[in-house]
Amino acid sequence: MSENAITRRSFLAGSAGVAALAAAGGYMSFGAWEQAYADEPENDQGSWSAYTMCNACSSKCGYKAYVKRGRLSKLIPSEHDAHARGKICARGYGYPSFVYSEDRLTDPLKKNDKGEFEAISWEQAYQEIGEKVKAIIDANGPEALALVQDPRPSGAFYTKRFLDALGSPNYYTHGAACNLSKASGFAQVIGAGDFQSDIPNTKMIMYIGRSVADAIRPSHLQDLQAAHENGAKIVMVDPRCNNSTVFADEWLPINPGTDLAFILAMCNVLIRDGIYDKDYVAENVEGFDEFAAGIADHTPLWAEGVCGISAETIERLAHEFAQAAPAASIDAGWRGGFGNQYANSGETARALVIFNTLLGCWNQEGGALLTSGVSAGKLDETKFPPVPKVEAKKAGSEEYPLASAGMGVNIHAASLAKEGKIKGMFFYNSNMVAGYSNPAYMQECLDALELCVVVDVQMSETALCADYVLPECSYLERLEIPVFNGGKVPSVSLRDKVLDVIHPNTLPVDQIFSGLAEACGVGQYFPFTVEELADAQLKTVGLSLDELRKVGTVEFPEKAFVYGQTPKWKTPSGKIQFTSEACEKAGYSAAPVWVAPAVVPAGGSQFRLITGKQAIHSHTMTANCEALMSITQDYDLTRVWLNADRAAELGIKDGDEVELSNEKFTGRCHVKVTQRLNPTAVFMPPAYGCSSKDQHTAYGVGLRPTDFMDYQLERGYGSTMAHEVLVTVKKVGA
């Protein structure tokens, strides 16, 4: 080991952060912390409060954070924040303790020739990364660079600006591993990637692979509860009886990957029986006849054989919908059913918005709403110089022409690294290696890069593949630019700095990317501070940073949504398109018809591997949070679910240890035997199986679904097809 080579513990010990950590005493619950200081007299020293937003998932719920003795002491959710609406979830309360974790990154790190990380200065990191970026651009052009980030307020702005300034179009979100197919499929039909059902006013709502009580956004959960209390008919379509079903009238345990057949059969009934909104369709739709002809044989009886829901139920539900319309809709969903899961996810998304169109429910009270938000206006160009537009096309846009341009196909970009076409990649708040596709394959891709830079707060699996790891301060230690939220009443919320920086050698995202830009020779596009940018953005909507700091959230009631207006359909024809030339070119039928999932389990000991969120964890990022992981341990939440009848056939009992295997991976865990699961599936919680030893709480606990995945992408749409995975299950020792 070279003189400077360090282990994780020693880089921690060598940093100035050690004093702060010792003071913080590692992880302590808020209660324990309060207790430890219970005898000390109260005083105002070191006490203050600020409005911020949770960072434990992309919902970014707003709350007011209170600080006592310089340490976070309590959180009060913001009443007016669009996503919190006065509540935050367990992750929101538990995750802040991670700020005090001993596993936080404290210094910039560089991988040495032996593959070990050494702490280096920011100056050295910037200088070396800058030189490498310039060399890559000189030799290969800026298109050889790519960046992946999870859309956070400042992150989205600074990382995009950085890449634009370098002249690279290869900017990606985590979308291909989340909701790319949904957003892209919707866009083909209605010209928008999302909509929101008017749930509090609905008479009938169906959720297809969306569980608001597990995959939480507090506002969504409150809406579902309101609908339930208002007596709405609520239908949950999910191979698994998820926790939202407590609010539902019906649970339909559909065969995974067959929602397309189910929706098309309901469309078939509406059209066959003439109970769709004919006037609405005549006025707004292009391609109705072609669609109707294409699904004439997609009858409920046919669908029953595919999706496992009886023809009678499909007929009845279609009629109930027609009766409730226009105060009825299928919810937009998010990821679970057709966000990125199957070979037919994009086509399922198309079918879903076509079904809602047949109900004539767009922008109707209780229907499905396309709301618009408020956004920051143009800024003073002398202070915020515009970056020249990048003309080149994003890598993957030709191979996956249906993928929403804003998201792109992130793992395709990584695969180009293996082919030597992408040479340098940046990751911000993204753990591609563990979460997007097969980790072993992802690692091979990143290993092929000339330069890999990861900005994180802990040693993620992606960071382990990096040449340079740059430590960001935590979300509670930084101010970010404001977040403009759409909805019935648009609003703007702020993530203000709550805590003094705990590890002095960590920096916020704005400074990191401004510093990188400077080192790469494009610093002229960053001659402003985040305070100046936030204030300038807010001024364009009649506010200021100081004003927003005082209240956390400001609503724009004058821009409130009005029912009954027909939206401007941003499609090629300006109409709702039941047919799409782009889809046809990509090899699909112009109007959606049945497309089978890519794999089918053979039965016996073979199952389809599916996943879904647990309310206490997010993706790969929270398993290393002791406060949240202790709940996992208390309730034995790493178990995979197996259908009780299938388990009995295989001689497997509740609590048994089983082995799951396929050609990619073999692993063991305990099993929960239940009637709450479709017999063709095995359900695995998605937050576990961390393979980074530097995450001391998460490492080695449970299994990780991506380990069983292959590198594969949905035709045209480019999603990762996360549920097109087969595994065999056997009892250990049997």
Ligand SMILES: Nc1nc2c(c(=O)[nH]1)N[C@H]1C(S)=C(S)[C@@H](COP(=O)(O)OP(=O)(O)OC[C@H]3O[C@@H](n4cnc5c(=O)[nH]c(N)nc54)[C@H](O)[C@@H]3O)O[C@H]1N2
């Ligand atoms: N607790 C928690 N909440 C979160 C997040 C988190 O990480 N943790 N992340 C946020 C983000 S980024 C996202 S994308 C959303 C995700 O929000 P959702 O899409 O609601 O989340 P999931 O739990 O992945 O999937 C929902 C349900 O889909 C079911 N499902 C699986 N396969 C199929 C299928 O073939 N058909 C149907 N009909 N259902 C199927 C699963 O059993 C699961 O119950 O959650 C957000 N909220």
Ligand SMILES: Nc1nc2c(c(=O)[nH]1)N[C@H]1C(S)=C(S)[C@@H](COP(=O)(O)OP(=O)(O)OC[C@H]3O[C@@H](n4cnc5c(=O)[nH]c(N)nc54)[C@H](O)[C@@H]3O)O[C@H]1N2
């Ligand atoms: N195994 C698994 N894979 C999944 C999912 C899953 O639940 N499990 N969910 C899927 C879905 S729905 C989505 S949206 C994507 C999400 O994919 P990502 O957006 O990549 O989310 P995470 O996997 O949580 O990884 C986030 C990374 O950001 C780091 N991080 C946390 N806070 C900060 C911060 O303040 N600054 C910086 N710079 N980094 C920070 C975390 O330590 C972590 O390494 O993953 C998809 N893939």
Ligand code: SF4
């Ligand atoms: S839903 Fe929970 S974890 Fe996500 S931002 Fe809101 S409080 Fe945080």
Ligand SMILES: [Mo]
């Ligand atoms: Mo997601």
